[in-house]
Amino acid sequence: MLKDITIGQYFPGSSPIHRMDSRVKILLTISFIVMLFIAGNKYGLAVGVIFTLVTYLISGIPFKMILKSLKPILPIIILTSILNLLFIRSGEVVWEWKFITLTEDGIHTAVFMTVRIVCLIIGSSLLTYTTSPIDLTDGIERLLSPLKKIKVPVHELAMMMTIALRFIPTLIEETDKIMAAQKARGADMETGGPIARARALVPILIPLFVSSFRRAEELALAMECRCYHGGEGRTRMKQLRLHFVDLCAVIYVAAFIAGVVLTNIFF
Amino acid sequence: MAVIRTENLTYVYGEGTPFRKVAVDNVDLSIDEGEFIGVIGHTGSGKSTLIQHFNGLLKPTSGSVYIDGERLWDDKARLRPIRFKVGLVFQYPEYQLFEETCYKDIAFGPKNMGLSEEEIDKRVRETARLVGLREETLSRSPFELSGGQKRRVAIAGVMAMEPKVLILDEPASGLDPKGRSQILGLIREYHKEKKNTVMLVSHSMEDVAKHCSKILVINSAKVFCFDTPANVFHRAEELSSMGLSVPQVTRVFDRLRAMGCGFDEDVYTVGYGRQLILDRLGRANAEVTK
Numbered sequence: 001m002l003k004d005i006t007i008g009q010y011f012p013g014s015s016p017i018h019r020m021d022s023r024v025k026i027l028l029t030i031s032f033i034v035m036l037f038i039a040g041n042k043y044g045l046a047v048g049v050i051f052t053l054v055t056y057l058i059s060g061i062p063f064k065m066i067l068k069s070l071k072p073i074l075p076i077i078i079l080t081s082i083l084n085l086l087f088i089r090s091g092e093v094v095w096e097w098k099f100i101t102l103t104e105d106g107i108h109t110a111v112f113m114t115v116r117i118v119c120l121i122i123g124s125s126l127l128t129y130t131t132s133p134i135d136l137t138d139g140i141e142r143l144l145s146p147l148k149k150i151k152v153p154v155h156e157l158a159m160m161m162t163i164a165l166r167f168i169p170t171l172i173e174e175t176d177k178i179m180a181a182q183k184a185r186g187a188d189m190e191t192g193g194p195i196a197r198a199r200a201l202v203p204i205l206i207p208l209f210v211s212s213f214r215r216a217e218e219l220a221l222a223m224e225c226r227c228y229h230g231g232e233g234r235t236r237m238k239q240l241r242l243h244f245v246d247l248c249a250v251i252y253v254a255a256f257i258a259g260v261v262l263t264n265i266f267f
Numbered sequence: 268m269a270v271i272r273t274e275n276l277t278y279v280y281g282e283g284t285p286f287r288k289v290a291v292d293n294v295d296l297s298i299d300e301g302e303f304i305g306v307i308g309h310t311g312s313g314k315s316t317l318i319q320h321f322n323g324l325l326k327p328t329s330g331s332v333y334i335d336g337e338r339l340w341d342d343k344a345r346l347r348p349i350r351f352k353v354g355l356v357f358q359y360p361e362y363q364l365f366e367e368t369c370y371k372d373i374a375f376g377p378k379n380m381g382l383s384e385e386e387i388d389k390r391v392r393e394t395a396r397l398v399g400l401r402e403e404t405l406s407r408s409p410f411e412l413s414g415g416q417k418r419r420v421a422i423a424g425v426m427a428m429e430p431k432v433l434i435l436d437e438p439a440s441g442l443d444p445k446g447r448s449q450i451l452g453l454i455r456e457y458h459k460e461k462k463n464t465v466m467l468v469s470h471s472m473e474d475v476a477k478h479c480s481k482i483l484v485i486n487s488a489k490v491f492c493f494d495t496p497a498n499v500f501h502r503a504e505e506l507s508s509m510g511l512s513v514p515q516v517t518r519v520f521d522r523l524r525a526m527g528c529g530f531d532e533d534v535y536t537v538g539y540g541r542q543l544i545l546d547r548l549g550r551a552n553a554e555v556t557k
Contacts, residue, residue: 180357182363184350
């Protein structure tokens with residue numbers, strides 16, 4: 001049912017990657033994306049692929065999760081491959097049929113782009129697989145905190161994100177419950193045309209809205225009772241600290257980036 | 268004949284993830300028509316998961332559920348009629364109210380059954396009477412009502428489908444003592460009047476002892492026992508080892524027995540205990556006057 005949807009797809013574990021500081025993880029994920037884009041030839045890209053696979057092995061995330069993260073972007077991959085195949089007309093012609101011409105360059109680019117996108121997606125999903133949403137927002141808040149100097153409400157934004165993330169599972173559970181309750185009264189959500197289906201959502205959406213507002217009010221009240229007044233002077237329960245594993249991770253990523261740069265120079 | 272029967276029913280949450288949890292473990296049950304059954308068990312013992320199998324909201328991981336001899340999930344299209352046969356009232360059912368008026372909300376179930384206008388009207392008014400809602404309340408918005416009233420409307424919404432089996436998941440939770448006894452009283456009224464099977468999930472040993480003809484005890488996803496209240500509450504020690512208890516009055520009489528006051532009978536309702544003590548006092552008085 002709805003519970004199968006993974007939002008904030010955290011996969012608990014105790015690998016070195018799980019234990020890393022979330023700030024370092026975010027920064028290294030960004031450098032990983034940069035690494036993929038500076039890879040100018042297939043050797044560079046191969047280094048990127050090796051990096052992705054090795055990192056997955058270290059993280060201990062099951063490989064079927066890779067397929068799961070790829071599913072939603074499959075249409076994009078297919079579309080870009082088709083466009084690349086059809087519209088790149090330089091290089092030797094491999095196959096021709098009416099107006100369709102496949103050239104060597106086209107195939108090369110299509111494969112190159114596909115590998116790059118796939119690596120990009122599965123590499124960056126590793127961040128959300130190994131970092132709990134709360135750690136993630138904490139990390140983002142700390143990374144963005146210099147922006148406070150120019151009056152960006154970083155803490156408030158992070159708080160909103162934390163609350164939103166915190167309530168996604170609650171709301172999913174609530175939706176599940178309401179759906180079950182209405183189904184128990186014979187609500188039919190699976191058959192009928194689009195209009196009938198939209199109408200069938202009313203018995204679910206109204207109770208869901210009502211309870212969301214109730215929850216929001218209760219939460220606001222509870223925060224106020226604890227004298228919450230924003231980020232000024234707040235200390236944290238979980239202090240983010242850099243450890244040895246973070247240093248290793250930085251060296252590890254730097255080595256691979258160096259590898260990519262070298263392939264660019266030598267090949 | 269058994270109206271609900273399960274065979275090796277097993278349900279596992281989150282199969283293949285680190286969150287895997289067996290919620291119902293190999294349950295064999297047979298529930299006869301017309302009984303009033305209490306379901307007790309510790310929080311997280313799998314009671315709620317179990318009852319959601321009885322009207323096909325959850326699909327068993329393995330094993331089967333039979334309603335009136337018909338095996339669920341053989342034909343998905345048959346699930347909807349089954350849901351009208353086995354009415355399920357969830358915990359905090361007032362959170363499922365959505366219509367503009369109470370009347371419309373109670374009519375939601377019967378309407379889904381495809382009944383005629385007159386039949387729907389008849390059922391809505393009858394169940395409203397049964398749960399103690401006044402005529403003028405029916406035209407009000409359910410969101411204006413008090414918590415207890417809302418709950419009556421929600422329970423009426425399921426009762427109006429006139430299910431053969433009515434299952435209620437903690438219908439009295441979160442209500443004050445008066446609201447509790449009113450809700451439980453009306454469920455008992457309903458059982459008396461309709462002679463339908465009723466299943467009551469509850470945390471209150473007093474409530475199940477008072478109302479139920481049989482008690483189903485669930486412990487860590489398994490059926491611990493399914494027996495009459497007397498036999499169930501006889502096993503006080505086992506019950507307390509699984510985080511449950513026996514009614515307070517049973518404990519009182521256990522202590523009296525330990526103190527050597529006699530009382531060999533198993534007492535699990537206040538009414539019976541009172542009668543026993545009065546009998547004893549009557550006899551004592553009779554001896555004194557002799």
